[in-house]
Amino acid sequence: MSRDARESRAWDGGHGRFPGLLAAAAMAVYLLLLVGATTALTDAASACAAWPACGDGLALPSTADGYVALGHRVAAVLVGLLVAGVLLSAWRGDESRRVRAATTLSALLYPLQAGLGALVATTAGGALRAAHLVVGMVIFGGLVAALAWTLETRTGSKDAPTPTTDTVEPVASDEPTLDEPEPGRDRPSLPDSPLARAKTVAYAYFRLTKPRLMWLLCLVASAGMALAGSIQPGLTPGVMLATLGGGVLSIGSAGTLNHVLERDIDRKMQRTSDRPLATDIVPVRNALAFAAVLAVASVALFASVNLLAAVLGLGAIAFYSVVYTLLLKPNTVQNTVIGGAAGALPALIGWVAVTGSIGWGGLALATVIFLWTPAHFYNLALAYKDDYERGGFPMMPVVRGETVTRKHIVWYLGATLVAAGALGTMTALGSVYVLTSVLFGGVFLWMVVRLHYEQSEGAAFRAFHASNAYLGALLLAIVVDTLVV
Numbered sequence: 267m268s269r270d271a272r273e274s275r276a277w278d279g280g281h282g283r284f285p286g287l288l289a290a291a292a293m294a295v296y297l298l299l300l301v302g303a304t305t306a307l308t309d310a311a312s313a314c315a316a317w318p319a320c321g322d323g324l325a326l327p328s329t330a331d332g333y334v335a336l337g338h339r340v341a342a343v344l345v346g347l348l349v350a351g352v353l354l355s356a357w358r359g360d361e362s363r364r365v366r367a368a369t370t371l372s373a374l375l376y377p378l379q380a381g382l383g384a385l386v387a388t389t390a391g392g393a394l395r396a397a398h399l400v401v402g403m404v405i406f407g408g409l410v411a412a413l414a415w416t417l418e419t420r421t422g423s424k425d426a427p428t429p430t431t432d433t434v435e436p437v438a439s440d441e442p443t444l445d446e447p448e449p450g451r452d453r454p455s456l457p458d459s460p461l462a463r464a465k466t467v468a469y470a471y472f473r474l475t476k477p478r479l480m481w482l483l484c485l486v487a488s489a490g491m492a493l494a495g496s497i498q499p500g501l502t503p504g505v506m507l508a509t510l511g512g513g514v515l516s517i518g519s520a521g522t523l524n525h526v527l528e529r530d531i532d533r534k535m536q537r538t539s540d541r542p543l544a545t546d547i548v549p550v551r552n553a554l555a556f557a558a559v560l561a562v563a564s565v566a567l568f569a570s571v572n573l574l575a576a577v578l579g580l581g582a583i584a585f586y587s588v589v590y591t592l593l594l595k596p597n598t599v600q601n602t603v604i605g606g607a608a609g610a611l612p613a614l615i616g617w618v619a620v621t622g623s624i625g626w627g628g629l630a631l632a633t634v635i636f637l638w639t640p641a642h643f644y645n646l647a648l649a650y651k652d653d654y655e656r657g658g659f660p661m662m663p664v665v666r667g668e669t670v671t672r673k674h675i676v677w678y679l680g681a682t683l684v685a686a687g688a689l690g691t692m693t694a695l696g697s698v699y700v701l702t703s704v705l706f707g708g709v710f711l712w713m714v715v716r717l718h719y720e721q722s723e724g725a726a727f728r729a730f731h732a733s734n735a736y737l738g739a740l741l742l743a744i745v746v747d748t749l750v751v
Contacts, residue, residue, distance in 0.1 A: 284355050285416050288369075289715055291352045292409040292680075293708045294345045295372075299402045299687050300700040301338050302383070335387070342380060349376050352409070362419060365412045372408035375401055399691065403684050410680030413715075414673050421718040422669035456547070470542035474553060475560070476521030480514055482738060483612045486635055487513050489744040490616025493627045496694035496748040500620040505571055509619040512567035513612055516579045519560035520608075523587035526553050531657045537650055538657075557587075571619045578618060582611040596658065599665045602647070606639030630689045631744075637685050638737055641678035641714075644671050645730035649723045672718050675729070679714060683707050686740060694748045702743035706736040 320336060353373040356366050382398040457463045487509055495501030525532070525543045529550070532538035542548040548556075561583055568576035586608040594601040610632035617628025647654060647661040648671055654661040662671040686703050689695070713732040717725040 284352075284359060284361070285413060285420070285715060285718075287348075287352055287355060288409055288413040288416060289711055291345070291348045292406060292413060293704065293711060294348055295402065295406045295409060296683055296687065296707065297700075297704045298338070298342055298345055299399065299406060300690050300703060301341070302398070302402070339383070339387075342383065346376050346380065349373050349405070349409075352412075356412070361412075362415060365415050365419075368408045368412040368415070372405045372412075375405050375408075379405060399688075403687065406687075407680060407684065410676065410683075414676035414680075417676065417715065417718040418669060418673045421672070421721065423667065467547065470547045471556060473542055474522040474525050474548065474556065475518030476524070479521065480517050482734070482741075483517055483609065484510050484513050485738060485741045485745075486609070486631075487612040487616035487619075489741040490613040490628055490631055491620050492616075492745045492748040493631060493692065493694065494617045494620035494625070496692070497625075497627065498621050500622075505619055508567045508571050509575065509616060512564045512571075512575070512579055513615065515560045515564035515567065516583050519557045519564060520583045520586040522553055522557035522560065523583070524591050526550055526557070527587065527591050531659075535650075535653045535657045537653050568615070568619075572622050574622065574624075575615055575619045578611060578615045582608060582615070585611070597660070599660045599662055601660070602640050602643045602662065606636040609639050610635040627689075627692060630685070630692075634682060634685045634689055634740075635737075637678055637682040638733070639678075641675050641682055641710075642730065642733035642737070644675045644678075645717070645726045645733060647671065648717075649726040649730065668721065672714075672721075675714050675717070679707075679711060695744065696747050698747045699740070699743045702739050706732075706739045710736040 349372060353369050355361075356369040361369075379398065379401045382394060382401060386394050386398050456466055488506075491501055491506060491509060525541055528538070529541070529543040532541045532544035538544060543550065543553055561580070564583070565576050565580050568579040586605075590601065590605040590608055594605050598604075613632040613635055614624060614628045617625060617631070621628075644662055648663050648668060651661070651663040651668070655664045662674060683703070686707070690699055690703065710729070710732045713725075713729040717729045
C-alpha cells in the first residue's frame with residue numbers, strides 16, 4: 267500500500283481519527299494543569315472554597331475569581347468526558363496493548379484527580395496541591411505515551427537500521443579536507459574593492475559567531491533574569507546589559523571554536539560547505555585568536571556581575587566547543603540530548619546574575635530548555651539526515667532510523683510540556699504564560715503529528731520552526747508576566 271493510501275486510511279477511517287483525539291485530550295489535560303496551578307496560587311482558589319460549586323457547595327460565585335475557579339471545575343468535567351472518549355476508542359479499535367494500558371491508566375486516574383481537586387478547593391493543604399499536580403502530570407504523560415506509540419504503529423517503517431554501534435563512518439566524498447586549500451582548489455575569490463573585501467571578511471567573522479543562536483539564547487538568559495528578579499531584587503539595567511553582553515560574546519566564542527573544530531567535516535556537508543573556515547575565507551589561526559578575544563571579553567563582563575556567572579559562562583564555552591563538538595557529536599547518538607546542557611546554561615547564568623546563587627527557578631527553566639532541545643533539533647536532523655550521514659555524525663535518524671526519531675520527538679515534547687507546567691507553579695507566572703504554553707505547545711504538537719504522516723523535509727522544517735516559535739513565545743511570556751503584567 268502506498269504512503270498516500272496509508273495516510274488516507276489513518277485519517278479517514280472510523281478509528282483513524284484516534285491520534286487527533288489523543289492529541290486533543292492531552293492538550294486539554296495540559297490546559298487544566300496550568301490553569302489549575304495558576305488558580306491555586308491566586309485568590310481564585312479561596313474565592314470558591316466549596317465543592318462542587320461555591321458558598322454552600324451549590325451557590326454561584328460572587329466574584330470574578332470565583333467564576334474562574336468554578337469555570338476550571340466545569341472544564342474538568344468536559345475534559346473528563348474527552349478522556350473517557352479516548353479510552354472507549356482505544357478499546358473499541360485495534361490499538362496495541364500498551365496504548366490501551368496507557369489510556370486506561372490516564373482514565374482511571376482522572377476521578378482521583380477530580381477528588382484531589384475537591385480536597386484542594388476545600389482545604390489549604392500544600393501536600394494535596396502537590397499531589398494534585400503530580401497526578402495530573404501522570405495523566406498527561408499517559409496520553410502522550412499513547413500518542414507516541416499510536417503514531418509509531420500507524421506511520422512507522424519496518425526498515426529502520428539496527429546498528430551494533432552508535433558510530434557512523436563518514437560517506438566518501440571527493441571534497442578536499444585539508445586545513446589549507448589543496449593544489450587545484452583555489453581559495454574563493456574576494457572582491458577587488460577594498461571596501462567590498464572588508465565587508466565580505468567582516469561578514470565571515472560575523473557568521474563564525476553563529477548569530478542565529480544568539481537571539482534565542484539571549485532570550486533564555488533574559489527569562490532567567492526576569493524570573494529571578496520576581497523573587498529577589500537585583501535586576502538592574504547594568505546587570506542585564508552585562509549579562510546579555512557576556513552571553514553574546516560567549517556564544518560567539520563557542521560558535522567560532524565549533525567552526526574551527528568541524529572545518530574538515532563542514533566541507534563534506536552541503537548545509538555547511540560555505541562556512542568561512544570551510545571555504546578558507548578566514549584562516550584558522552585568525553579564527554582561534556578571534557574566539558580567544560571573545561571568550562576573555564565574555565568572562566570579564568560576566569565577572570563584573572559576579573564570579574559564579576563568570577564560571578558558568580566559561581563553562582558554557584568549554585562545554586559546547588569541547589564536550590559537545592569534540593566528544594559527544596561525533597561519538598554518540600545521544601549527542602543532542604546531552605548537548606542540550608549547553609543551551610540550558612544561559613538560564614542558570616541569567617538567574618545567577620540576579621541572585622548570585624543557583625536556585626530552583628533557574629534550574630526549572632534550564633530543565634525546560636534541556637528537554638526542549640531534542641524535540642527541537644531532531645526535526646532538523648530528519649531534514650538533513652543524508653547530510654549528517656555524509657559527515658559521519660551519529661544523529662538519531664542516521665543510527666536509529668526516522669521512525670524512532672519521530673517517536674522520540676513526541677517523548678521529549680511531552681517531557682518539555684511537563685517541565686513547563688512545573689515551572690508554571692511559580693507565583694510570578696500567570697495567564698500570559700498559561701495561554702502561551704498551551705497555544706504554542708498545541709501548535710508544536712500538531713506539527714509533530716503531521717510530521718509522522720507526511721514524513722517529508724518540508725514537514726520536518728515546519729515542526730522545527732514550530733519548536734522555535736514555542737520556546738520563543740514561552741520565554742517572552744515569562745518576561746511579560748514577571749516584568750510587565
